Every structure is written in C-alpha cells, then in structure tokens.
Amino acid sequence: xxxxxxxxxxxxxxxxxxxxxxxxxxxxxxxxxxxxxxxxxxxxxxxxxxxxxxxxxxxxxxxxxxxxxxxxxxxxxxxxxxxxxxxxxxxxxx
Amino acid sequence: xxxxxxxxxxxxxxxxxxxxxxxxxxxxxxxxxxxxxxxxxxxxxxxxxxxxxxxxxxxxxxxxxxxxxxxxxxxxxxxxxxxxxxxxxxxxxxxxxxxxxxxxxxxxxxxxxxxxxxxxxxxxxxxxxxxxxxxxxxxxxxxxxxxxxxxxxxxxxxxxxxxxxxxxxxxxxxxxxxxxxxxxxxxxxxxxxxxxxxxxxxxxxxxxxxxxxxxxxxxxxxxxxxxxxxxxxxxxxxxxxx
Numbered sequence: 463x464x465x466x467x468x469x470x471x472x473x474x475x476x477x478x479x480x481x482x483x484x485x486x487x488x489x490x491x492x493x494x495x496x497x498x499x500x501x502x503x504x505x506x507x508x509x510x511x512x513x514x515x516x517x518x519x520x521x522x523x524x525x526x527x528x529x530x531x532x533x534x535x536x537x538x539x540x541x542x543x544x545x546x547x548x549x550x551x552x553x554x555x556x
Numbered sequence: 557x558x559x560x561x562x563x564x565x566x567x568x569x570x571x572x573x574x575x576x577x578x579x580x581x582x583x584x585x586x587x588x589x590x591x592x593x594x595x596x597x598x599x600x601x602x603x604x605x606x607x608x609x610x611x612x613x614x615x616x617x618x619x620x621x622x623x624x625x626x627x628x629x630x631x632x633x634x635x636x637x638x639x640x641x642x643x644x645x646x647x648x649x650x651x652x653x654x655x656x657x658x659x660x661x662x663x664x665x666x667x668x669x670x671x672x673x674x675x676x677x678x679x680x681x682x683x684x685x686x687x688x689x690x691x692x693x694x695x696x697x698x699x700x701x702x703x704x705x706x707x708x709x710x711x712x713x714x715x716x717x718x719x720x721x722x723x724x725x726x727x728x729x730x731x732x733x734x735x736x737x738x739x740x741x742x743x744x745x746x747x748x749x750x751x752x753x754x755x756x757x758x759x760x761x762x763x764x765x766x767x768x769x770x771x772x773x774x775x776x777x778x779x780x781x782x783x784x785x786x787x788x789x790x791x792x793x794x795x796x797x798x
C-alpha cells in the first residue's frame with residue numbers, strides 16, 4: 463500500500479488491537495473506518511484510569527501520624543530506650 | 557459536713573505500657589459531647605488560655621538570668637505568634653463545648669472493681685477527674701495537650717494514635733473531619749507547649765537547676781515555631797550563677 467500523500471510505502475502496525483498504517487516517508491497515519499473511534503475509546507479508558515488509585519496505606523504509613531513542622535523528630539517507632547521506661551512528670555502536671 | 561470521696565488509683569508513672577490511652581480518648585470524647593446548654597447552671601469560659609498567660613507572667617517574674625535568657629525570649633516569641641485568644645489576650649472564638657481545661661495523666665484515676673462506690677461513667681474502669689478548670693471553650697484545647705506531647709517527642713506515635721483513634725471512635729469532634737488533626741490542634745498545641753516551656757523555665761530558675769529533658773524539649777519546640785536559631789541551651793542558663 464502506498465501513502466496517498468507522498469506515495470511512499472506504508473507499514474501496518476497493531477496498536478491495542480487497532481490496525482493502523484503509517485507512511486515510511488512522511489510518517490502520516492492512515493486509519494480505516496472505525497479505527498479512530500476505537501483509538502479514542504481506548505484513550506478515554508486510559509484517562510479514566512489515570513491517575514492510578516493511591517496505594518492502600520501500609521502498616522508503616524499508618525504507624526506514623528501527622529505531626530506539625532515545629533515538632534521534634536521522633537526516633538523511630540519504638541525508640542532506643544526500650545519499652546519499659548516510665549513517663550516524665552511533665553505528663554502529670556498542669 | 558463531710559464529703560466522701562471514693563478512692564481512685566492513679567496512673568503509674570513507672571508503667572508506661574499500662575497507660576490507658578483508649579480510656580482517655582473515650583472519656584474526653586464523652587465530655588466534649590455533653591450539650592452545654594443542657595447543663596443545670598451557667599458554665600464559665602474554659603481557663604486554658606488564661607493559664608498560658610499566667611505561665612508567661614511567671615516566666616517574666618523569674619530571676620533575671622533566666623527571665624532574660626535566649627530560651628525565655630524564644631518562648632515569648634512563640635507566644636506572640638499565637639492567636640491572641642490562645643494566650644488569653646482575647647475571648648476564645650469558640651465557647652460551644654464543655655472542656656476539661658487542664659488535661660494531663662494525673663487527671664485519670666482507676667476505680668477498683670472492689671470499690672464500694674461503683675463509678676458511674678467510667679471507661680474501662682477509669683475516671684476523668686478535677687473539674688477546677690472546666691468551662692466552655694474549643695474542645696481542641698483538651699486534645700491539644702497530648703498532641704503537644706506527641707509533637708515534642710514525649711509521646712510515641714503509637715500512643716498518640718491510640719488516643720486519637722479512640723477519641724474519634726467515641727464521637728469526639730475536636731480533631732476535625734479529615735485524617736490530619738493538626739489544622740484544628742496546631743494553635744492550642746503551640747499554646748500549651750509555650751505554657752509548659754514557660755513553667756519549666758520558671759520552675760528551674762526558682763531552684764537554680766538545669767532544665768529537665770522534657771522541659772528542654774518544650775523550649776526547643778518554641779524556638780522551632782518562630783523559625784529562630786537552634787534552640788538555646790537553657791540548661792546552662794538555668795544553672796546557678798554563684
């Protein structure tokens with residue numbers, strides 16, 4: 463098949479099940495009847511899927527709650543002090 | 557005339573694992589859900605912001621080396637950056653909720669199952685006590701105290717998460733609707749951090765001791781609030797000059 467515009471040979475490609483012909487010379491694309499609609503439909507499906515749904519929060523994300531910018535850096539979930547420590551008395555006073 | 561008070565077992569400061577975060581969240585949510593207009597008498601404004609102002613006054617009255625220290629300046633600058641109502645300089649914009657006004661772990665007592673006076677309203681056997689500072693206000697003030705402990709590193713993330721989740725599950729609304737409670741908690745949590753820093757500096761100055769780690773953490777947080785230089789070492793400043 464020759465390109466109707468520049469008469470260079472056209473090559474057939476398969477894009478998502480749609481046959482399209484592209485000219486090897488001017489890179490023009492020739493669509494058969496219904497192929498533009500098929501590609502448009504595929505494109506709209508892709509747009510609806512994007513952006514992909516956010517990943518479900520994993521345990522690591524759930525374990526660290528939001529904190530203000532003026533807050534202190536926490537030293538990991540379990541700290542380095544062991545879990546048998548007590549409370550300072552500030553937590554027990556006004 | 558005599559008042560009979562049932563005995564309550566306080567939280568043990570030594571046994572951190574036993575701290576009843578869920579019960580605290582449930583009790584606080586229940587308090588905040590009390591309809592203020594249904595109470596038998598008028599309820600005064602919650603005194604939390606006034607206590608911030610009192611703590612700042614106490615810091616101003618502290619011995620000069622501390623009252624004029626970079627640490628004290630950081631605390632006062634953090635205070636000035638607060639909304640006026642949060643440091644007691646203007647009426648609170650919200651007075652629609654019953655608030656405890658002075659929430660801390662010493663305000664929880666356990667009611668033993670063997671008690672002859674079964675405690676009405678207990679959550680898992682725990683009661684919230686001390687209504688001296690109770691009043692109408694923004695319920696975020698109460699939740700902001702443990703929030704400030706978390707923000708300054710005194711509470712672990714999982715302790716704060718347990719408290720916040722229980723509070724929300726029990727119908728507490730002070731943390732707002734979204735996942736992030738800080739839009740609601742930030743101003744009162746900063747105010748309470750300022751209060752704790754001011755009291756820590758004043759108490760340390762009164763006896764000429766260095767700041768404890770938790771007090772220093774509050775001063776450090778105040779310095780970060782205004783984007784100032786790294787928190788000054790108030791421990792040195794609080795040492796006796798003699």
